[in-house]
Amino acid sequence: MQLYWFDTANPRKVCAVAKYLQSPIEYVHVDLGRGEHRSPAYLALNPNGRVPTLVDGGRTLWESAAIMCHLAARSDSELWPQDDRQIDVIRWLSWDLAHFYKCGGTLYFEHVIKPRFGLGDTDRAAVAQATNEWRRFAAILDGHLHDRRWLAGNGLSIADFAVAAMLPYAQPARIPLGEFSAVQRWHDRLNELDAWREPFPELAVAA
Numbered sequence: 001m002q003l004y005w006f007d008t009a010n011p012r013k014v015c016a017v018a019k020y021l022q023s024p025i026e027y028v029h030v031d032l033g034r035g036e037h038r039s040p041a042y043l044a045l046n047p048n049g050r051v052p053t054l055v056d057g058g059r060t061l062w063e064s065a066a067i068m069c070h071l072a073a074r075s076d077s078e079l080w081p082q083d084d085r086q087i088d089v090i091r092w093l094s095w096d097l098a099h100f101y102k103c104g105g106t107l108y109f110e111h112v113i114k115p116r117f118g119l120g121d122t123d124r125a126a127v128a129q130a131t132n133e134w135r136r137f138a139a140i141l142d143g144h145l146h147d148r149r150w151l152a153g154n155g156l157s158i159a160d161f162a163v164a165a166m167l168p169y170a171q172p173a174r175i176p177l178g179e180f181s182a183v184q185r186w187h188d189r190l191n192e193l194d195a196w197r198e199p200f201p202e203l204a205v206a207a
């Protein structure tokens, strides 16, 4: 399998799952700063011009949630449970994409991506709105997690890897994680995993 990645939030989810599962992956770095995601060769794999993309034999997959499912299913891993928990996993993946990742993603874009790639000034109105929304959805997550270790049932799943995706960037993205103690404890638990703390492969250094 080849996994096309860059050290940003969406590839982070997939790299963390791949490392956790010890999936047999050849990592291919796609430098967004140099526009490599807009090359014809890459667009032929992923017409969205986004990372990550996974190629597994004759199958090419984009969308980080689908790639996480594929990696876990390929390993027969409980990260993608085959029982009733699967519905809960889909619920949290859907909720994340519709709500939580959206507002967290705005804060990440405004405070991390814009300065990193020189994309202009912070949009203060967008930050204020996203911060309010993040607090609203984080309260829902906090309520769910106050007596649970993981999002779906009793075990770690790809839902945890997806919904927590912005939390490693909480400080630079100015996400008010510290206000939500159950979310913070859950993220501390994820941080006990090497694969979560250090998901990215090492970059080959040019000779």
Ligand SMILES: N[C@@H](CCC(=O)N[C@@H](CS)C(=O)NCC(=O)O)C(=O)O
Binding pocket: 008, 009, 010, 011, 032, 037, 049, 050, 051, 052, 062, 063, 064, 065
């Ligand atoms: N829904 C996609 C989103 C992928 C995405 O937006 N990736 C970002 C990096 S985190 C990207 O490639 N951005 C490049 C661009 O927008 O030009 C997924 O989950 O894989």
